[in-house]
Amino acid sequence: MRSYWHAKTLFVPHRLPGRITADVAVIGAGFAGLWFAHMASRRGIRVVVLDAEAPGYGASGRNGGLMTGGLALSPSDAVQQWGEALALNLYHRVVRAQQAIQEAAAQAMGVSDFKQDGCLVLPADETEWQKLKESAAWLARHGFPGGIVSGQDLPQSLKNYWPGGLVYPTDGSWQPMKLVQWLVRAIQSRGGEIYGRTAVRSIQEESGGVEVRTDQGQVAADYAVLAVNASLGRLVPALADAVVPTRGQMLVSEPVDPLPYTWAVSADWGYLYWHQRPDGRIALGGFRNLDIDGEGSDELALNPRIQEELSRWLAERIVGRPVAVDYRWAGIMGFTPDRLPLVGPWTARQLVLAGFNGHGSTNTYMAAEHLMRAMAGDEDWLAPLSPRRFSRTKGDNPCKR
Numbered sequence: 312m313r314s315y316w317h318a319k320t321l322f323v324p325h326r327l328p329g330r331i332t333a334d335v336a337v338i339g340a341g342f343a344g345l346w347f348a349h350m351a352s353r354r355g356i357r358v359v360v361l362d363a364e365a366p367g368y369g370a371s372g373r374n375g376g377l378m379t380g381g382l383a384l385s386p387s388d389a390v391q392q393w394g395e396a397l398a399l400n401l402y403h404r405v406v407r408a409q410q411a412i413q414e415a416a417a418q419a420m421g422v423s424d425f426k427q428d429g430c431l432v433l434p435a436d437e438t439e440w441q442k443l444k445e446s447a448a449w450l451a452r453h454g455f456p457g458g459i460v461s462g463q464d465l466p467q468s469l470k471n472y473w474p475g476g477l478v479y480p481t482d483g484s485w486q487p488m489k490l491v492q493w494l495v496r497a498i499q500s501r502g503g504e505i506y507g508r509t510a511v512r513s514i515q516e517e518s519g520g521v522e523v524r525t526d527q528g529q530v531a532a533d534y535a536v537l538a539v540n541a542s543l544g545r546l547v548p549a550l551a552d553a554v555v556p557t558r559g560q561m562l563v564s565e566p567v568d569p570l571p572y573t574w575a576v577s578a579d580w581g582y583l584y585w586h587q588r589p590d591g592r593i594a595l596g597g598f599r600n601l602d603i604d605g606e607g608s609d610e611l612a613l614n615p616r617i618q619e620e621l622s623r624w625l626a627e628r629i630v631g632r633p634v635a636v637d638y639r640w641a642g643i644m645g646f647t648p649d650r651l652p653l654v655g656p657w658t659a660r661q662l663v664l665a666g667f668n669g670h671g672s673t674n675t676y677m678a679a680e681h682l683m684r685a686m687a688g689d690e691d692w693l694a695p696l697s698p699r700r701f702s703r704t705k706g707d708n709p710c711k712r
């Protein structure tokens with residue numbers, strides 16, 4: 312099952328041809344693996360990227376297309392759950408990441424595929440509305456962009472249902488596969504190698520390096536970077552509970568008249584999200600909350616009940632009339648128990664980049680940049696992101712060096 316974004320963009324590279332060597336073997340060609348390979352190849356590091364399917368075949372080519380600069384938790388919840396210092400540290404990083412990504416996106420795609428009109432977050436209830444107001448106050452206190460828009464300033468179709476919302480003005484929406492294509496080209500132009508239909512079966516550590524094993528061949532490298540999203544537990548069984556597969560449903564409509572707003576929208580605790588593409592189509596996803604158990608799956612399958620509810624929402628709440636749906640698909644997100652990603656060494660030679668909790672458009676860049684800089688010795692590992700926080704085994708923790 313392919314997505315709307317995959318049409319005309321999915322490129323399946325050759326399989327790994329046998330045994331090769333590299334400085335770093337990157338496993339997984341989604342945003343996380345590709346950003347890391349991009350940054351590493353820019354530093355002259357020889358990278359080989361392996362994907363079980365193709366670049367962007369996973370969540371990076373199946374998402375809602377919202378380019379959001381925040382974290383997996385709202386500022387209000389992030390401060391409460393992670394503490395002020397970590398929330399602020401990560402927020403500064405993700406704002407910088409968003410600026411860098413916007414520069415890349417401007418090169419990777421034209422205006423027909425990249426809109427920066429902001430994202431409006433609409434509350435499900437009074438509790439979330441209060442949290443949005445607290446978040447707006449926190450953003451203002453720290454000089455980050457974002458503010459409350461009152462109900463009376465919303466267009467009628469929104470104010471009928473919501474009391475107001477929080478606007479993140481630097482967010483936007485895009486065709487995510489255009490970014491994937493751009494990253495692939497950039498990595499290859501510096502000699503990085505990318506192989507598709509090459510599932511990694513195991514990683515062996517030996518004589519100061521790793522051997523990454525596939526059915527087609529092996530990569531001998533100094534390090535392996537595991538950027539396989541919710542499949543992490545297959546390669547590292549001890550981390551199976553640390554990144555939990557969580558399915559999301561998406562649809563794209565036929566082109567419709569322009570909506571009375573240009574924001575991308577995230578509503579009702581982020582369980583619904585939509586935006587209008589420049590060609591008039593509406594990309595809408597979510598409603599995972601209607602079948603939490605059913606969507607706790609890594610099977611790429613449509614959920615008929617959720618798809619039906621999405622169609623109803625599209626017609627009744629967004630467009631105001633029946634609308635044809637041209638594309639439907641599902642994708643798999645990786646959720647972590649504390650809503651922080653896993654970034655850093657699992658062992659001295661195996662480094663993890665995973666668990667983006669449905670917020671990978673900018674958080675993958677932030678994580679890849681941190682991993683790259685920390686590996687190069689430019690900064691310390693952020694201990695709260697260490698994959699070892701989920702380790703049930705005792706041992707040397709490279710994050711505490």
Ligand SMILES: Cc1cc2nc3c(=O)[nH]c(=O)nc-3n(C[C@H](O)[C@H](O)[C@H](O)COP(=O)(O)OP(=O)(O)OC[C@H]3O[C@@H](n4cnc5c(N)ncnc54)[C@H](O)[C@@H]3O)c2cc1C
Nearest residue numbers: 339341342343363369370371374375377511559642671672
């Ligand atoms: C329906 C949906 C909607 C979303 N909407 C948004 C949104 O609007 N905005 C936003 O910011 N984020 C959104 N996300 C989340 C975002 O897409 C992800 O956080 C991000 O794409 C994760 O990137 P990744 O590189 O970690 O994973 P992926 O893109 O999934 O890449 C992992 C890759 O690893 C490969 N792989 C797995 N196992 C192996 C193996 N053993 N060997 C080799 N390769 C392997 C896979 O084939 C895959 O290509 C959404 C996700 C979904 C599913």
